[in-house]
Amino acid sequence: MRITRHEHAALRLEHDGQTLLIDPGAFTAPLDGLSDVVGVIITHEHPDHWTAVHLDRILQAAPGTPIFSTAAVAAAADHLVTTVAPGQTYAVGAFSLRFFGGEHAVIHSSLPTIENLGVLVNDTFYYPGDSYALPDDVAVDMLAAPLGAPWLKIGEAMDFVLAVAPRRCFGTHDMTLSTIGRNMHRERLRWATEQHNGEFYDLDPGMSVDA
Template sequence: MRLTKLEHAAFVVEEDGRKLVVDPGSFTTPQVDLHDVVAVVVTHEHPDHWTPDQLGHLLATNPGATIYGPAGVAEAAEGFDVHVVADGDTVEAGPFTLAFHGSRHAVIHESIPVIDNVGVLVNGRLFYPGDAFTVPPVPVETLAAPVGAPWLKIGEAMDYVTAVAPTRLFPVHEQTLSAAGLGMHADRLRASVEALGGTAVVLAAHESLEV
């Protein structure tokens, strides 16, 4: 599988010429000309992870693509046909086996409601938790590790990497950080995964990785 990181939390996975898009939100370049998409996964309803325009562009180019997300996304994405998935569900989408883990967004503040959030394991190798600290019940080869967010401090991000113990990670959810902050936080994640014998790769937008 070939993974191409986009800005913030969004990325594209390609296998056998077909594509999976994950969390195309408001901090990500509009996906106006992306072809061969069989599925879109939206982990939760916050706009930095999906927008009506992003889904509209993707479906205009790929009318057969299926959108997957938790119940909160289905409710928020009015006018879109969202296939509701929850913790423990597994679906097949073209060459992709999507196993979903987790159910709730991490706590931002006690005054802010906790919403639905579901992480996705792609073909048993790549796991992305969305905005959560979900540890899937299987080994993880490659982890898309959140590195900066209103709900996240760096010690928690490091503890999460240790709990998952991936073979490799790449940071995501970086648009809330300055360039200097991203470098500092990514170094902390790198130290955490290297202590476990793993590796870290920092991908700029539109850089790719074989997973």
């Protein structure tokens, strides 16, 4: 399975000639090569993780593509969305999906708590959305860990990587960071990954890694 990073939190997973997209949002440039898309996962309702424009483009290229997300996204989207809860599993094309989590990380007490989904794909790759939700009892081969956000403290992100103990890891969710800040946070997550003899990858938008 090939994983390609796009801007911010958007990810493209390719396996057996099929494509799964995760979190194409407002900070992500228009995606191309969409005819092989068999599924879309939106981890939560914030616009940096999905836009109607991205969904329209995807479904024009691949009509009928199933979308998996929270109840809030299902209510807001103009397309049919399958509402997902933590603990549920689905199979879509060449991809098995197992969902975790439930709540977005706290930004501030003045803001309402919203739903958030973490997802394990093909029992190999884990992406937590905007949370530090752990994939219970799973040995994670590849982890996409958040690098920067209004809710993120880098020490907490490091603890998350230490808890998951992935064999391999790369950073995502980073458009709020300067180049200096991104590189600094990558080094922190690299350290955390290496504590369990894992390998950390510096992936910029458009770069890929095989899982």
